[in-house]
Amino acid sequence: MPHIHVIHENEEWTGPLLRELDALGHPYRDWHLGEGTLDIGATPPAGVFYSRMSASSHTRGHRYAPELTAGVLAWLEAHQAWVLNGTRALALEVSKVAQSAALGQHGIRVPRTIAALGRDRIIAAARNFDGAFITKHNRAGKGLGVRLHKGVDALVDYLDGPEFELSVDGITLVQEYIESPTPHITRVEFIGQELLYAVRVDTSEGFELCPAQSCEIGDAACPVGATTSEKFVIID
Template identity: 50%
Template sequence: MSSPDPDTAELAPVVHVLHDNEEWLPPLLAALDAAGVPHAEHLLDGSSFDLSAAPPAGVFWSRLSASAATRGRATAKEVARATLRWAERHGRRVVNGSGVVELEVSKVAQYLALSAAGFDVPRTVAVFGTADLKARARELPTPFITKHNQGGKGIGVRRFDDHVSFDAYVDGPDFEQPADGVTLLQEYLQAEEPFVTRAEFVGGRFVYAVRVDTSAGSFELCPADACVVPAGADPATWAPFAVRPSVTAEHPLVVRLEEFLAAQGIEVAGVEFIETVDGRVVPYDVNTNTNYNPDVERESSVSATAALADFLGGALADAA
């Protein structure tokens, strides 16, 4: 965002969409247009602003994603932190503000917050650098998985059935270096059935739950239409995302998650959880940069995209 001129703050207020990936925006912007909500896009890259100047009028909505570094935008999280703090300092309405950024870019922060709120979370060891990786991995039974602390799109998520193969991975050319240098070693959770569930929330309220088929063994669970279809799959028939009607707003976990999101100041999110063979219900990922699957949107009686547009439009009206 370039430095605003002296009259910028007096212009008509709009929803300012702060993002690091324009490919995810079309459905969301189309919904804003359909709802008559004025908006402006701001790429979290190469921007600047005067700290003493008032930000543009309107609502600032953070679409920062933890996977920004994979698209050549390693500094996006710093740009988001600074821009949101600037907006907050000047009293602008912010959706998923600077405090939420910390949860988006750190699974360590997510697990600690979820655990503090009483949720069952996966046993996880955070390893900084690589010197302790092989030794700390031996504290976990096999199989176990790795993932990146600053992740997204399944980055760095791999399953290992023995420690010898893990040692070879750490020492070999295929080792994936995390963007922030933090690798997570985590217990492998065996699902009772081959799917996980993603609960979508807008304005802090439950919209719908999505059943995500994991029978193919993939850890790439991005629901956006712009995400890549697995090699060899037929895009016309490959539909791993479907509405899960048995998970409603009254579901005990959903009720608790709404309370958790409110306490964390998270207004828009997709929270993924797994139901294990031994009866655990474990939330393991809080996505504050959420995308909506087009198949699910068509199937559901309620559109999360429309709900989001209405929510942002209401926030804009209240901020005017």
């Protein structure tokens, strides 16, 4: 039976998968790329390579894990290895600009978005919007860096204040704000182009949210009268 090589940088996210592989008796390699080396001249081992690399790796002290993973995946693909979530998937994972472009290519509408590098460019981009807009990190995860601004003056105060944190890749997105009838977003999960489930997420306390157990917010961060479980409700 071929090995399953699980490429990742987060033990908490991959733990349930590895336990299930143990239960099924499938041989696997836990390939943690928070650090490591790659012998470019070597031939990859046999097996299936499954990448779980995340855009939020830097929040766990693994700033360059996606860059190393990009090299590993390119090496695997050059040897025609069987790779799930290869270089194309990783390129989408670490760039909201790339994600928006891909959605538009398939006819899926997205809010107007301007990518900006540099403080003055961020402010100039914001002047293209009438009314409220949001800023967010181009490379993030868990809703990192999402901030609502009522106008350019509020943005300037934010950029010059202590709360501003630059995206790990330096690129800030300035995006049209679309107010929802209710304070919720819907996250959807697909496998093999088939809808697996949808999760309704309460955003009344902000957008830095993640339904995974390893980054679940505590009850203290929930709106009054709500429980943590109500922040994330599977609706389909």
